[in-house]
Amino acid sequence: MNQNSRTVPDADQPFVSLGGGLSEESKLELLEYWRSITKRKWAILGLGLLVALLAAAVVYSLTPVYRATSTVLIEQGKRKVLSIEDVYGGMSQEKEYYQTQVEIIKSREVANRTVRGLRLWEYPEFDPRKPDTSLIGKAKEALGIKAEEVAWNEDRLVAATVETFSKSLSVEPVRLSQLVKLSFEAEDRQLAALVANAVADAYIGADREAKFSMTQQANDWLQQRTQALRDKLATSEKALQAYREKQGIVSLSGSAQTVIGQQIGEVTQRLVEAKARRAEAESAYEQMKSVRDGDYSSVPAVVRSTAVGEAKRQESTAALKVAELQQRYGSEHPRMVQAQSELKAAKENTLRQMQTVAASLTREYESARATERALEGALSSAKGTVQNVNRQEFQLSVLEREVESNKQLYDMFMNRAKETHESSDLQSAVARVVDPAVTPRLPVKPKKSQVIAIALVLGLFAGVLIALLLDKLDNTVKGIEDAERRFQVPVLSALPELxxxxxxxxxxxxxxxxxxxLAEAVRTARTGVLLSNLDVPCRILVVTSSVPGEGKTTVSSNLALAHAQTKRTLLIDADMRRPQVARRLSLPPTVKGLSALVAGTARVEECIFTVKGSPLAVMPAGEVPPNPVELLLSQRFRETLDALARHYEVIIIDSPPVELVSDALVISPLATSTIFVVRAMETASPLVRKSLVRLQRAGANVLGVVLNHLDFSKSQRYYGEYSGYGKSGYEGYGYGQKKNAA
Structure with missing residues (x-):
């Protein structure tokens, strides 16, 4: 089998990320929280019970404290004899008023009256002269620090006791009512009731004294003010009388202005009439002056005159008589001469009457003008008189108003002074006790059962938080499900803790x-290897880990023994820095191995050994070379690996850890697959992810992860896994019977 026949990742193939396992860890689900709690349930319960026991020990060692409550009704403005607010400027709003009264109850004045009235320092609980038994006092005593000597007198005792008294007193207004609850806590139940009632009495007494003092002050002030107003009233009355005498005013009362007003009205009316007459006379006078020849017959005023009209009638009669006689007689006839003489006398009479009327028009015009001027002068004189009277009456009104105002103020303050004097010994209290305090039967502190229950709950809650925090801080791998979730790669098998x-x-x-x-787990891993790369004639597997001590050599050896049962298998120890295979398989320390074979100083037969009881062939690391990485990067190593692949069906290479040296990064690209060994519950998952990323970037085909040193019983208890991997589970496969038969 040559190198090209193996399934080796292409160097140009892009890097494939491991997915969400390489990013920030996802949050634990609800089931994982529940597992975190259940796996430490006894520790959590123990912590809760411990905290509850400590709380019980503390609360049972404390001195019980009793609380007595007195209810006071605050009455705003009820049965008020004297309205002092009229003098001092008004009352506060109702809500502010009640809050003010509550603060007065809390005041130092009420506390001083209560402490002094009960001589509270004579009770051991409130005695400031007793030794300091607190932790600070004991520490000072242990250090030899002595308290300063104090020359106690009543004032100092009161001042020192008030501090402790105020801490034990609580004042609470009842919502939507005028009631206030005064509560006092003390170790002596009878003293608690006594003080609660004494506080209410002290508040009512202080209020009564304050009102009495205020009334006395108001009375004194009113007396002084009344005397000042009396003097001011007398002064203003004297000033009014002096002004009347100086101006000669007896009693106007508006009559002078009325008479003068009537006079002004009459003069004004006459003036209007005079102006009309003057205008009419002036018109006739102007027409008369326009006549140049003395013939006033064209002047309407002259024509309208009765005398002129009578003269014209006589002239007409004389003219008619002349006309009649002229027809009958001649001009020399005596009767004719007489008629003409009468006509001439009539004409002269008419002219004379016209001249008389014209002269009367002139006189009438001048008289109208004179009358108009006289009336205008009279009107101006009347107006001046009215103005003088107005000024006198204005000043008189000012003086009268001042007298009236001073008189009203004097009467008001005189009445108030009498009321204040009469009510100085009659003051209604602002509050009254509606429910006096009684001696309590049960203490209010400490609430033992409640404190113990709360301590138990808090202890359990703290235990749960600590359990979740420990699991959150624990970044090691706990089991197969945890490993697959964290690393996003398959888990081939899990080897037990030995x-x-x-x-x-x-x-x-x-x-x-x-x-x-372990044997069953190795068989599971072998099955996973055999199911991968089915068409490859030779499988080259690299077994590595993140750091030393994770059991990669043990996994390599047992996995090779498992494959050797069915296939020609070779185990190669490629960890030439810290070789373990030869030593742990009891081979001689001087045997030749991989280093000598690659260097060409030994033959293959000299470097391969057989494990006793198995057909497995083993090639140890041999002599440790000075440059292991260069040896693995050489062409001779590739050729050696190809030559071995032609003779073996499975080659398993035990390589060094990824995080210490780069040997595994050099070997893994030449192999068919890489198996990564992780020590359960010890190796940090970020370190494993980092190593897997480095292998992928180097071109390795990561087949999966093998969990080593896994405590199955703990995993079953914590995570519910591996329930079939107990002792009875393996016996179910028949291995127990085989052992007994053997």
């Missing part, structure tokens, strides 16, 4: 103990 005595004869255990676990 004891120290069996490990010495493990090289030939396949033929020494054919009914053993």
């Amino acid at each position: 004891g120290a005595a069996e490990g010495k004869s493990a090289m030939t255990m396949f033929i020494d103990k054919p009914e053993s676990h």
